[in-house]
Amino acid sequence: MAFHNAVPEPEQIDRELRVLELRRMGYTWQKIADSVGYADHTGAYAAYKRAMKRTLQQPADELRSQEVDRIDNLQLILWDQAVTGDVKAIMAIIKLMERRAKLLGLDAPVRIEQEVTTWTGEDSIDRAVKDLAALLQANDADSTGESAMAESTSESESTTAE
Numbered sequence: 001m002a003f004h005n006a007v008p009e010p011e012q013i014d015r016e017l018r019v020l021e022l023r024r025m026g027y028t029w030q031k032i033a034d035s036v037g038y039a040d041h042t043g044a045y046a047a048y049k050r051a052m053k054r055t056l057q058q059p060a061d062e063l064r065s066q067e068v069d070r071i072d073n074l075q076l077i078l079w080d081q082a083v084t085g086d087v088k089a090i091m092a093i094i095k096l097m098e099r100r101a102k103l104l105g106l107d108a109p110v111r112i113e114q115e116v117t118t119w120t121g122e123d124s125i126d127r128a129v130k131d132l133a134a135l136l137q138a139n140d141a142d143s144t145g146e147s148a149m150a151e152s153t154s155e156s157e158s159t160t161a162e
Helices: 010-024 029-036 041-083 087-104 125-144 147-161
Strands: none
Touching: 010 029, 010 041, 029 041, 041 087
């Protein structure tokens, strides 16, 4: 059973690096497979994807680890000041903790809810536009205390429109 996080054998890494090199030189997947020893083009392509993921992921993981170490060191420097009540040190530590959580993906995802109103076509479009205009006018009037006047105006308009 193969483990995804297992360290590959050096021979596999060499083959994948050769695949990357040949692909950068413009070889087709089949030519790469023939040159490196894969049965067909799908093996060469799979090796390419593995190599790309490994070469891109490893530097990102190392950089993330370095940044977390730096944050830890800065927090350690400020800790004594923070526990004695230094507000600036406390705020700095909170910012460091927020940055660490963001780097490591510790925060829960933010939920965004959206409400969509659709027009079904059951009423005439003119009626829907008048109702919407009345609603917008009523909202504007609410802020100035004139909502009752806007509602009576929209009711009389809709009665005459029918």
